[in-house]
Amino acid sequence: MLQLFDANKVMENNVLHYKNLNDIFMEAVNKNPNKVAIITEEKNISYNELNQKANQLARELVQLGIGLNSIVAIIMERSEYLLISIIALFKIGAAYLPINVDYPEDRIKYIVNDAKVNLIIASKPTSSLNYGINTLIIGPYIFTPERNIVSDIAIDYSSSSLAYILYTSGSMGCPKGVMVQHYSVINNLLWAKKHYQLKERDVFIQKTQYMFDASLWEILLWYVSGASIFLCRHGMENNFDYFSQNIKKHRISVCFFTPSLLNAFLDYVKYNECISLLKTLKTIFAGGEI
Numbered sequence: 001m002l003q004l005f006d007a008n009k010v011m012e013n014n015v016l017h018y019k020n021l022n023d024i025f026m027e028a029v030n031k032n033p034n035k036v037a038i039i040t041e042e043k044n045i046s047y048n049e050l051n052q053k054a055n056q057l058a059r060e061l062v063q064l065g066i067g068l069n070s071i072v073a074i075i076m077e078r079s080e081y082l083l084i085s086i087i088a089l090f091k092i093g094a095a096y097l098p099i100n101v102d103y104p105e106d107r108i109k110y111i112v113n114d115a116k117v118n119l120i121i122a123s124k125p126t127s128s129l130n131y132g133i134n135t136l137i138i139g140p141y142i143f144t145p146e147r148n149i150v151s152d153i154a155i156d157y158s159s160s161s162l163a164y165i166l167y168t169s170g171s172m173g174c175p176k177g178v179m180v181q182h183y184s185v186i187n188n189l190l191w192a193k194k195h196y197q198l199k200e201r202d203v204f205i206q207k208t209q210y211m212f213d214a215s216l217w218e219i220l221l222w223y224v225s226g227a228s229i230f231l232c233r234h235g236m237e238n239n240f241d242y243f244s245q246n247i248k249k250h251r252i253s254v255c256f257f258t259p260s261l262l263n264a265f266l267d268y269v270k271y272n273e274c275i276s277l278l279k280t281l282k283t284i285f286a287g288g289e290i
Contacts, residue, residue: 018159018186018190019156019157019158019159019182020090020093020157020158020159020161020163020182020186021090021163021182021185021186021220022087022090022091022154024186024189024223024224025051025087025090025223026051026152026154028047028223028224028226029047029048029050029051031226032047032200032226033046033047033048033051034046034047034048035047035200035226035228036228037049037050037223037228037229038050038080038083038228038229038231039203039228039229039230039231039250040079040080040230040231041233045080047223050080050083050084050087051087051152053080053084053143054084054087054088054091055088055091055151055152055153056142056143057084057085057088057138057142057143058088058089058091058092058153059153060136060142061088061089061092061094061119061136062092062153064119064134064136065118066089066092066094066118066119067092067093067094067155068092068093068094068155068157068161069093069094069095069161069162070092070093070094070095070118070119071094071095071097071115071116071117071118071162071165072085072089072094072095072096072097072117072118072119072120072121073096073097073098073099073111073112073115073117073119073120073121073133074086074096074097074098074099074120074121074122074210075099075100075101075108075120075121075122075123076101076121076122076123076124076138077101077123077234078206078207078210078231078232078233078234079123079231079234080231081123081138081139082210083219083229083231084138085121085138086219086220090163091152091153091154091155092153092154092155093155093157093161094118095161095162095163095164095165095179096163096164096165097111097112097115097117097164097165097166097167097177098164098166098210098215099111099112099167100209107175110174110175111167111175111177112133114174114175114177115165115167115177117133118133118134119133119134119135119136120133120134120135120136121135121136121138122135122136122137122138123137123138123139124137158182159181159182159183159186160181160182160183161181161182162179162180162181162182163180163181163182163184163185164180164185165177165178165179165180166178166180166212166213185216185220188216189216189217189220189221189224190224192217192221193221193224193225196283198221198225198227198254198283199225199226199227200225200226200227201227201253202222202225202227202228202253202254202282202283203227203228203229203230203250203251203252203253203254203280204218204221204222204227204228204229204230204252204253204254204255205218205229205230205232205243205246205247205250205252205254205255206218206219206222206229206230206231206232207232207237207243207255207256208237208256208288209237212288217256217285218256222254227254230246230250230252232246238261240264240265240268240269243265244268244269244274244277244278245277247277247278247280247281248277248278248279248280251280252280252281253280253281253282253283254281254282254283254284254285255281255283255284255285256284256285256286256287257284257285257286258286258287258288258289259286259287259288259289259290260289262284262286
């Protein structure tokens, strides 16, 4: 069952200035087009390149009939394709619904049917995606040079439009989908940017599972701040050696932990006497559990 979440408009003026999350993304692109946006273990992607790839995917989605108020499920592991997909959907006014690739097939089927999903974006073919819904397998073929169109694609839509849907764990029964509008997200992210003094020079790390609400501060807050983001390799989220080395290598300054994981990480740092690897860390957010 879907439920609409309607946050208080605590920053009405900013919401009116930024009608949607694509407005904020394009502001970052236009301000620093050559700045590194996404960092992976293999390459860096600039804001301009990210924008081009999102435009290419957005045009592909429009050809498939996806547009304003469409609901698109994303089922993939952490990668640049995940962020490209979310930004492409914001460009055309569609909402994204993140689904864990490791969910049981029955759970995935329930969610896509309950949310009345219009399309599934996945990173690889799998027999478990046979839900009677069209599936777009995202890959390099979408981003070939001949498909590179310089002009931006963007649909004008209001801040009250749906941005994303998150489903609860279902521990109290069937999972419930919570629908969140653009202005609610913008309110939250602009407040966080100002309150925690996040800057363009910051580097975030994305390691939280993207179907949890806490992941929004990783998935979106970096570009709202005009900063960069390093994508943690899938399956290495709790590998503290990997985590520490990449904090040093990529000069990561902002990260998010659950309290229990933060405590374990602090024990690791103390035991291994590796505090010197963490000199660039400026802000650590902790939450998501008691």
